[in-house]
Amino acid sequence: MPERRLITSWPLLRQLRGEDPSGRGAAVRSAGTDAIRARTVEADRVVKSVCPYCAVGCAQNVFVKDGRVVQVEGDPDAPHSRGRLCPKGSATLQLTTGSAREQYVLYRRPYGSDWERLDLETAMDMVADRIVDSRRRGWEWEVDSVRTRRCMSIAALGGATLDNEENYLIKKLLTALGVIQVENQARVCHSSTVVGLGTSFGRGASSTLPADLQHSDLIVLEGSNMAEAHPVAFQWVMEAKARGATVVHVDPHYSRTSALADVFVPIRAGSDIAFLGGIINYVIANELDFREYVLAYTNAPTIVGEEFQDVGADGVFSGFDPETGAYDPSSWQYEGAFVAAASGQRDQEGNLAPLDSERSANASEGGRGDPTLDLTLTHPRCVWQILKRHYAEYTPEMVERTCGIPQDLFLTVCRLFVENSGRERTAAFVHGVGWTQHTIGSQYIRAASILQLLLGNMGRPGGGVMAMRGHASIQGSSDIPTLFDTLPGYIPMPHAHAHGDLDAFVSGDAAKRGFWGNMRAYMVSLLKAWYGATATAENDFCFDYLPRLTGSHSTYDTVMEQLAGRIEGYLLLGQNPAVGSANSRMQRFGMANCKWLVVRDFSLIESATWWKDGPEIASGEMRTEDIETEVFFFPAAAHTEKEGTFTNTQRMVQWHEKAIDPAADRRSDLWFIYHLGRRLRERLAGSADAADRPLLDLTWDYPLASGTNEPSAEAVLAEINGWNADGEMLSSYTELAADGSTASGCWIYCGAYADGVNQTARRTPGSEQNWTGSQWAWAWPANRRILYNRASADPEGRPWSERKALVWWDAAEGRWVGHDTPDFEADKPPSYRPPEGATGPAAIAGTDPFIMQADGRGWLYAPAGVGDGPLPVHYEPQDSPLPNRLHRRQRNPARQLYPHPNNRYHPDPGTPGSEVFPFAVTTYRLTEHFTAGGMSRWTPYLAELQPEFFCEVSPELAGERGLEHGGWATLVSARGVIEARVMVTDRMTPLRLGDRIVHTIGLPYHWGPNGYARGDSMNELSSMALDPSSHIQEVKALTVDIQPGRRPRGPARLALVQEYRTRAGITETTGMAR
Amino acid sequence: MSEPQGSHGVGQTGRQDQGQGDRSYYGRPVLNPPVWEEREIAGYLFTGGLAGASSILAAAADAGGAAGLVRPARLCASAAISVSFVALIKDLGRPERFLNMLRVFKPTSPMSVGTWILSAYAPLNFAASASTLTGRAPRAGAVAGAGAGLLGSAVATYTAVLVADTAVPTWHEAHRELPFLFAGSAASAAGGFGLLAAARAENGPARTMAVLGAVGELAAMRTLRQRLGPLAETLDTGPAGRRLRAAERLSVAGVIGAALLGRRSRVAAALAGGALMSASALTRFGIFAAGMASAEDPHWTVDLQRARIAAAATAAQPSPAPNPASPAPVRSA
Amino acid sequence: MSVPDATEIPRMGFFTDTSVCIGCKACEVACKEWNGVPEDGLVWTGHSHDNSQGLSADTWRHVAFIEQRATVGHHQPNLQRTGASDGDTDQAFRWLMASDVCKHCTHAACLDVCPTGAIFRSEFGTVVVQADVCNGCGYCVPACPYGVIDKRPDDGRVFKCTLCYDRLQVGQEPACAKACPTDSIQFGVLDDLRERATLRVERLHADGVTEARLYGHDPSDGVGGDGAFFLLLDEPEVYGLPPAPVVTTADLPAMWRHSALAAAGLLLIGLLSAAGARR
């Protein structure tokens, strides 16, 4: 009887019955309350996943109910994230299931004024047709009569948000098509880290993992805004703090990271080498280094050739050619030995002017001859002495004048470093893009590496250089690169001039000693993975199928190629250059010069709609009806809708499972690239053109899921891992052979599928293992979590101290044992000495912890690999408010410049016109937004937290310029003008540099004109000026003018910029001096 | 695009402590100010009072033999209580759920208590009115009228508890005086209505009620101001200040008019009655506005509590806040 | 599913240690995602990094940001005020961040005054609004001494933190606490949390963070102690918290007494008026 129930459930009666007389508890419970069920327990399935935003790679549980994702939250089992998620990770449900995501393919016909719908299959066919056509037109068999075998009319950008399997297929397909202009975020983000760390230690990736920071005694965060950009990893810094560690933050702006640090050190943007050089000088001059470590594990004792000349007052090293603006690094080599770098510009010598005969003999034999050592460190040409002289001028006084850091504060940092290094204690560096994105970015990382080597902090618990990388899989998109200059596993792309055949390639690029000595095996295995049975010893394993480079083909070079009209087709596979890349104006003009453009993304990002509503349309510089570019928009599947691996900032390759199928036209990038390749192969099947052979011989058959036709990501991962001639999965790169009996798509990932088991899907809870978490997923190389950990033990193999024990030699067992997988041949005893003439791993002594290095040592001095010098030198940023106070050169003489009317540089400080752009600018991230905004500005829960673009200025600057808190400001550079809300805050501080006061303006860079939260894009102001070794742009330090009020609209916008250019007297040569 | 909020705590910078004597979070209220609509809820404070006191007036007239006053007073009460219901239901965010008020009886909730009072009061009142209108069952009508009169006293005063039982500084701090203020104001309004509605000869009870009520109202207001101390500023400034000043003037005028002329001149009686009714309404709207103002400015909340902490400290009590003689159990088990 | 026996469940709550808060707002977003709380507008406030402004029907966790020229512990900000604009060259600076939430008061005014029984105290000792009962009378809003509960205008009902009642029932920790990267939000048995908090304050004091203090932890305070209490680094009002809140119903007996007297007075006036009829 419902009425009866109605009455007995009347709370008043329950009250009167006396259990809850006041009616504030059980009596008043409602039917609705009784029916509450947490959807986490109601779910049909819990799918194991990984956060799609940043490189911390927090593990997620995805809850699925009735075929829909109903909740996404942290996986408490994960040792690295412990179930926590930052606001972005917490917004994953809205990101993936919200209404901002497009569902259907959109098409903009040439000169069209709006989007049209297009059938997915038709669109795929059209793109395939465009590629076939454009490729024919842009084909190049040779350049200057040297074979290049490539297609220059197509370029691709994007990859850091994609799975490794997707990047692998993109690189594989495009390389087979001869397309070399393949790039992704890794270029604009941390490419300089790869050069810096790679040349110093042997591998261009973070040496450690955030969780290991808990063992640090000192953590110096510099160029990293870790609490905001990597909040979940920051828990380990807090953990260290709780254990008594000191945390120092060195940054041009006081951020949420600074607030949690013990010591904040404000620094002028772009001056870190001066600061780090100052500490190096302090350590060396006072002999405060960890001498045993330095002698045994670094190249401090190594003697450098006589030809080497340090920068001196002139500001250039020996070998500089002012004409080309490039260095010939041959004079930097060790005495009596030629060593190739493990990373960076390894093809240097191939490009160089003819070497003297002795050297080239050395070179072609790739490092025969032992470097000469002086263990007394007194030889005037030993690295130690060179280093000492090189940094002698980096005094506290110089640091103050250059960086704006008061001397006593600087000395405090020096002391902290020294006190927290040595046998018993360790200090860690944490860096991010505040270091990388400079015209001398690679050398920032080198400077930190030098310091960590001097203090003996590498390879030890609580030590290392923790590179905080960017996107969910940006480490992966460097390892399995969609980058122009590398093949999977950091094998260099062959260079036209140097690399006729495989032999020439290997002898030119590979070190002969250490694990790079096996490069041939890695390369042959890669070619076997790509060309299968076609690749034989007889045909050089199809080495000739690889297209060749002729210089820099970075994403910025691609823009210039677009502007020059040489690029017809552009594939944007998850990147938003119209907001994220330097000088977004150049990016848009470049795209507008393409015949066709493919954009794959979740929403209609700025790079997809500039032809219709970009700033140039508003200013009248472009008219939609005049723009030919045909645009295809493909909605991308989210990470919950596909499976595959992401590689996080600690080199950890994590498998994420698929929760549901993507709806409507949404497809994974794996689907896209696979079916595009399939179509292309169908179209060209039977072609007699030799240019099409690589495509047709490509191994391109992956099992397809029935129904969705989704290629199997697991099969791709298996190919990446590799197999032997019997088709058995390999378990380690040491099994790779040079004779074609093994195939492996990325040698450093070999082992990820060991024993035929997907090791990346391992999920042993953190509570059941130690802090390295080595049973969770899989890390390259060989599941080692802390690199170079051999160095945690002394030369005899004993831990430097019990407190800092990590791995050690167990004489009884005859093995290296400990808390981590040894980053060393497990059974090579400390006493091992290489026999005369040994090559490859056998040439690495039992005391050499840096097994990728040609000499087994950490490189204080880099005789090769870094394009702008063997040692870091302070140069001012391209646009700087200050003259260089160290030597004659204002800027890095070897930097890459791109003169163009839309890419003008500012006058030299102190010259007429420089006063027009008087203020320093730096850019950074906010916790609440993600990069160019594609994943946060459209996500309401994130957008509302930081709804508008703002600039941060000090009260002093606000006073000077009449800026009102909460009002508007207009910011102008020679490239563009933007407006921002004004945030006057004490967190911005003027810096006193001797007699000068420098004001810095802080700009978070996440906004653009599309999406839910909109604003001007910071990169309208930045310029294309690059670091020569890594081709990364300088967006971390520039100069501008700021005025109160909003910017002009319409044509007046451009007019204002022109007026500034005129006033500053800017010409096509301004700021270009070498 | 919205402008930055609240100039109060933000000076020229994003810094929050700039130029702030009293400390607060960017000048934002500590409390969430009432979401009640002024027209409905301040209006109800008035109509509820008018209804309750009119029932008393009707009963008084009935008992005192001023027959001509009974009918208008009863009808007035019924009309006023009907308007009250409409206002209350209208102010609900989910008006269709108004019956949920009867799910429970909660002694800790003045609104619950009030609802039950109203549920008893209104039918009695309607019965009494029906009886006067139809002339039927005069006996029962009288009993109902007397009952309504008794309950009317609660209807007219519980609203003071209703608003006082909040964290709104002015309302809560006024919790002792507010019932008297509301009682006086209700009487003044009902009396005023009687002066308007009844013939000269029969307006005696109304006059008495009006005068006593208005005098009570004025006296309660005076003690209230003393009680509130600095907080009385919320009664003196802004819309509250304007309304309460007008209310006071009208009350005084009404009292004088009613007392001196109410028996002699119908017009004067009506004018006085109108003045008193207006005064009563203005008092309620004034109190409402004062409460809103006190909730919106964080410094009232903070200062009061700081003063309490200081007082507790001087009284050398160990705990910073007074120990509430709270009737609330920790949890229902 | 049966409701667990209330007597066996210890009171659960939050200890929010603001000294380790990194102001990331994960708590805000996680709460919104879990509870489907609407996004509530793109208002840029200029109040440091706080654009959510305060707790409301659509913000159940709110992170406050406070920039001050003051010191905290041994934190060395080293900012170089040159004093060009305001003449103040004070270099002291600290940036406080704190995540606020419903206090789940021991004596909860919202619960006391709710006329419909829409608010109830759960078996975990938490204070929960039942969306299927609330009729939007709005009484709880001004009753709350912390400015927590609020009405959602387009919906008509009130909303606030439920302390994830649904998750608690299945043994899961609240969404906000789970997300919090630095464990600034700690969830657990209230008694344990109080102990932990005391130790934490002692530790901070020993480390020179003498500003550290607990707020809402004391069962003898005006609301009988909060189910969600805090470690603060400045006075509560700086964070927008009332310094010494008292549950309004503590005075309710006095109010009823005064109201009864006033009612009696009104009846007396009635009697006098009746008498006045004879004149």
Ligand SMILES: Nc1nc2c(c(=O)[nH]1)N[C@H]1C(S)=C(S)[C@@H](COP(=O)(O)OP(=O)(O)OC[C@H]3O[C@@H](n4cnc5c(=O)[nH]c(N)nc54)[C@H](O)[C@@H]3O)O[C@H]1N2
């Ligand atoms: N919330 C959030 N998280 C992110 C991202 C995001 O957009 N939002 N992006 C992801 C990506 S792609 C990346 S690469 C990482 C980047 O993470 P971070 O490297 O931490 O990113 P940024 O905030 O850009 O820069 C770091 C800091 O460098 C400082 N800086 C600028 N110039 C200099 C300088 O010359 N010297 C020094 N010492 N410091 C300088 C800035 O002030 C800033 O505080 O974050 C990832 N995580």
Ligand SMILES: Nc1nc2c(c(=O)[nH]1)N[C@H]1C(S)=C(S)[C@@H](COP(=O)(O)OP(=O)(O)OC[C@H]3O[C@@H](n4cnc5c(=O)[nH]c(N)nc54)[C@H](O)[C@@H]3O)O[C@H]1N2
């Ligand atoms: N001024 C300034 N500029 C900078 C920086 C700076 O600090 N200051 N930082 C630089 C850095 S470090 C970086 S990494 C770049 C980042 O710049 P971008 O990479 O251009 O920015 P994102 O917004 O991350 O673009 C990635 C796009 O991929 C989409 N996406 C996500 N998942 C998928 C997927 O599975 N498939 C596909 N197809 N698309 C997907 C997202 O929606 C998003 O639109 O910006 C650089 N630019």
Ligand code: SF4
């Ligand atoms: S964005 Fe980065 S820190 Fe935040 S949850 Fe995702 S992976 Fe973790």
Ligand code: SF4
């Ligand atoms: S803080 Fe306010 S809303 Fe929360 S329980 Fe206490 S009185 Fe209720």
Ligand code: SF4
């Ligand atoms: S608004 Fe809802 S929860 Fe609040 S008091 Fe009224 S019925 Fe209760």
Ligand code: SF4
């Ligand atoms: S406990 Fe749940 S409802 Fe309360 S703030 Fe946290 S997430 Fe929101």
Ligand code: SF4
């Ligand atoms: S999630 Fe934790 S650290 Fe982040 S704002 Fe909230 S309380 Fe602070």
Ligand SMILES: [Mo]
């Ligand atoms: Mo990045």
